[in-house]
Amino acid sequence: MLERDVLVVGAGPAGLAASIEAAKAGADVLLVDLNMKPGGQLFKQIHKFFGSSAHRSGTRGFDIGKMLLDEAEKAGVEIWLQSTVIGAFPGNLIAIEKGIDGGEKEVITLKSKKVIIATGASENVVRFKGWTTPGVMGAGAAQTMINVNHVKPGNKIVMVGSGNVGLIVSYQLMQAGCDVVALIEAAPKIGGYAVHAAKIRRAGVPIYTKHTVVEAIPGEDGTVCKVVIAEVDDKFQPIPGTEKEIEADTVTIGAGLKPATDMVKLEKCRLTFNGPFGGFIPLHNDKMETSKKGVYVAGDATGVEEANTALEEGRIAGISAVESLGLIEPKEAEKMRIEIWKRLEALRMGPFGERRQIEKNNILAEYEEKVVAAVEMD
Amino acid sequence: MAEYFSDDMIVCRCEEVTVAEIKEAIRQGAKDVVGVKRRVRAGMGLCQGRTCEKMVQQILAQELGAKPWEVGTSSARPPIRPISFGDLANGVVE
Amino acid sequence: MALINTGYLEYEELSQIQKLPSDERYAKGPVAVIECVQEIPCNPCEAACRFGAIHIGDPITNLPTCSHDKCTGCGVCVSKCPGLAIFIVNKAYSENTATVAFPYEYMPTPEKGMEVTAVNRKGEEVCGAKVVNVMNPAAFDHTPVVTVEIPKEYADEVRSIKRL
Numbered sequence: 275m276l277e278r279d280v281l282v283v284g285a286g287p288a289g290l291a292a293s294i295e296a297a298k299a300g301a302d303v304l305l306v307d308l309n310m311k312p313g314g315q316l317f318k319q320i321h322k323f324f325g326s327s328a329h330r331s332g333t334r335g336f337d338i339g340k341m342l343l344d345e346a347e348k349a350g351v352e353i354w355l356q357s358t359v360i361g362a363f364p365g366n367l368i369a370i371e372k373g374i375d376g377g378e379k380e381v382i383t384l385k386s387k388k389v390i391i392a393t394g395a396s397e398n399v400v401r402f403k404g405w406t407t408p409g410v411m412g413a414g415a416a417q418t419m420i421n422v423n424h425v426k427p428g429n430k431i432v433m434v435g436s437g438n439v440g441l442i443v444s445y446q447l448m449q450a451g452c453d454v455v456a457l458i459e460a461a462p463k464i465g466g467y468a469v470h471a472a473k474i475r476r477a478g479v480p481i482y483t484k485h486t487v488v489e490a491i492p493g494e495d496g497t498v499c500k501v502v503i504a505e506v507d508d509k510f511q512p513i514p515g516t517e518k519e520i521e522a523d524t525v526t527i528g529a530g531l532k533p534a535t536d537m538v539k540l541e542k543c544r545l546t547f548n549g550p551f552g553g554f555i556p557l558h559n560d561k562m563e564t565s566k567k568g569v570y571v572a573g574d575a576t577g578v579e580e581a582n583t584a585l586e587e588g589r590i591a592g593i594s595a596v597e598s599l600g601l602i603e604p605k606e607a608e609k610m611r612i613e614i615w616k617r618l619e620a621l622r623m624g625p626f627g628e629r630r631q632i633e634k635n636n637i638l639a640e641y642e643e644k645v646v647a648a649v650e651m652d
Numbered sequence: 653m654a655e656y657f658s659d660d661m662i663v664c665r666c667e668e669v670t671v672a673e674i675k676e677a678i679r680q681g682a683k684d685v686v687g688v689k690r691r692v693r694a695g696m697g698l699c700q701g702r703t704c705e706k707m708v709q710q711i712l713a714q715e716l717g718a719k720p721w722e723v724g725t726s727s728a729r730p731p732i733r734p735i736s737f738g739d740l741a742n743g744v745v746e
Numbered sequence: 747m748a749l750i751n752t753g754y755l756e757y758e759e760l761s762q763i764q765k766l767p768s769d770e771r772y773a774k775g776p777v778a779v780i781e782c783v784q785e786i787p788c789n790p791c792e793a794a795c796r797f798g799a800i801h802i803g804d805p806i807t808n809l810p811t812c813s814h815d816k817c818t819g820c821g822v823c824v825s826k827c828p829g830l831a832i833f834i835v836n837k838a839y840s841e842n843t844a845t846v847a848f849p850y851e852y853m854p855t856p857e858k859g860m861e862v863t864a865v866n867r868k869g870e871e872v873c874g875a876k877v878v879n880v881m882n883p884a885a886f887d888h889t890p891v892v893t894v895e896i897p898k899e900y901a902d903e904v905r906s907i908k909r910l
Contacts, residue, residue: 308733322828322889324788326806332790332826334887361730371735379739396702403656406665448909449852464753468784469829471753476906477852478869481753488656512656532706539728547721553706554725624785624807 278304280595281368281386283359283537286314287581288573288588289392290342295592296390297349299601304384305346306357306370312346313339314394315414316581318421320449321442324467328617329582338581362389362540366568388568388595391538392588395531395552395574400434404490409498413443413528420450428524432501433457434487438580440528441470444479447526454479455522458503460486460510467626488512490525498523531578541569546640550633551577557641560615561594562587565645570595577637579630586618663711664704666697674708678715684724685709698734701726754867755783757902767814767835772901776819776836776845780812781905782829794826821847821893825886834893837901844901845878847893852909855890856880863908864896872900875907 280296282289285307297303311317319335330338346353356373360381363369368384397412399405409428413435416427431452433444436459444454454474462484464471471481486506493499505516531552535545538556544565545554555577562570570591573584590611597607622631659672669692677691685701685708688694694708695701701708705726712723731740760766763783771777778799780791785807792802792810799816800823802808824832824847834847846864856862856877864875879893896904 322790322826322887324786324828326787326789327793331788332794332828358733360733360735363730369730371731371733371739379736380742381735381739398706399703401657401661401663401707403658403661406662451853467786467829468753468755469782469786469831472755472781472867473830475753476865476867476869477909478865483752534702535725536700536728536732539725540730540732545725549720553720620806621787623787623805626784626786627807 275385276382277385278302279386279599280304280388280390280592281306281384282390282392282592284314284392284394284573284575285309285312285353285355286392286394286573286584287316287338287342288394288575288584288591289314289390290346291585291588292390292392292570292572292592292595293351294342294345294349295589296388296596297346297351299593299596301596301599301601303349303351304354304386305351306354306359306372308356308358310356312343312353312355316342318414318417319581320421320446323581325582326617326620329585329621335581359537359540362537387599388570389541390570390572390588390591390595391541391556391564391575392571392573392584392591393534393537393575395533395578397527397531398529400487400527400529402487402489404492404498407490407492407498408496409492409523410490410525410527413439413526414531416524416526417443417446420446420452426450426452427526428498428522429453430455430522431524431526432487432503432520432522433526433528435459435528435530436461436464436466436471436481436483437528437530438466438470439531440526441466441474443526443528444474445470445477448474448477448479452524456501456503456520457481458485458487459483460506486510486512487525488517498525501525531574533575533578535575538564538571538575541566543569543571544645546637548577548633548637550629551579551637555637557637557645559641559645560590560611560638561597562591563594565641568595568598577630577633580621583618583621583630586614586621590614663707664694664697664701666699666703667693667695669694669704671711674711675715678712682712683716683718684712684722685726686724688712689726695726700732700734752868755781756867764809765811771814772835772837775838776821776834776847777814778812778817778819778823779833779835780810780831781833782810782827782831785809786829788828790826790828791823791832794823796822821881821891822885824849824891825881825889830889833905834891835901837898839895839898842898843895844898845893845895846901846904847879847891848906849889850892850906851889854910855882856892856907856910862894862910864894864900864904865906865908866903867905869906871908872904873897875904 316339325331
């Protein structure tokens, strides 16, 4: 039976950071990811990151990805690509469908002392007439097409959603040579950073707040050729008579993300619902440990945020896992965690961050209330 | 404007389940995501509800006048990703 | 605030949030105009300035402030700002013209001497412009800083050019 100290699921910023911390402390770490390359969403991020110097801000996302991969390699992290966890069973057993050369797969059972779940998030969909028409896709999917596969999704894009994803991907679509003919936002305000909005306004992209897409109309070839938008009322319902037709061949939807919790559910970790963090998420404590002992979480799977917070949470999960293996002293681990939580607090400040700090505190408190109290009662 | 939100709109692409079918499942007694899934297979296809779950939750919340957390989320059991019979039949490498 | 509804600010609105260079400072030559108006966790501009002109401090969500007397208008911060929100304005370029330097990350990169169309914060065409400088060293990490010459009266308005 294959055995490892730590299994990390998902090789994005959280999973890589967790793997690095655990391997640096001397643990045998296996990192699995279903994609062909590690790095998660980092290699799609061709823009310079925000944050502090401690987070290598001002550096482009894919360069941060390269640095992390180097670090992981140096630390001795074993990485399986095109590999997926398909089951978790009693006795710390995990079934993994492992990608092997030539596109073949084999199913391997692994006994892992600790498991860190960093499965990220998936895109939300908005439902409108014709949303299943070819040419309608997630903003993240469009970003993968241009920045990873170097293929334009179309030439005339209507972007739905003015969060940072919608704004940044609009900018990158123009860098790739597409025209963004409209950005639609149902709320009365732009959701993402003003500086991101400002740079696409400078490039001439019209931003329609209080608007929604009501229909994507296919042309003769069956793909999108026109998009109908309309103004919405205070309850986000389209106002009849305000429809406007826009010529476009692609609709990209940046309507937020939801945490990917399949693996968390498989491990039967206790979930809680948190709207601002994107839906159902695993309860966890300040060590990033879930209600199931030895199972840790980090990154967007614990609530949708951004790469820097994912990295820091990953570090905490990695440190806590090796602490429980006895590879680092509890005192030392606690010291490291306090430092990281301080940096996380700095990232969760200001008008865009303070809500997430409040929600994070609520989650930690709920863990104390429901998980710790339940254990004490046993 | 109502024509834009007609009930024949597809919600679960993998299993081709419409709004009307989900509403019918709710009329038959489905109270949460799992209930809808069992009755009409929404979320049982290739993507395992990654695309449609949120929309199913919205329809449930709207029809039942429930809060988002009251309509639940789908359960997960192995295998959580589609896997070929061949790989399974080749047995488990230990 | 217009910004969160429309995505751009007029110069007057900007001046209520950020301390902008005085007329006296503008008269002395190139100076950084920081159009960063929200408290987001970000501070690379502070480390980028080797003259110590930009200050953020702790917490990193503070808005940057620029000591315009220390600023030489070198343009390094323009390339470092992840929000592409810093510009160098030189109202003393010539008797009738000014220059505006801005980050430009689209392909192709403009070349010195090119005649281009200057646009304002809304992307509207303002006037013709001439590219007088393109800085794109390795240290700028693929964020070229393009300087255009424009009639002086548009110096507070022009912030980019129409894509080539």
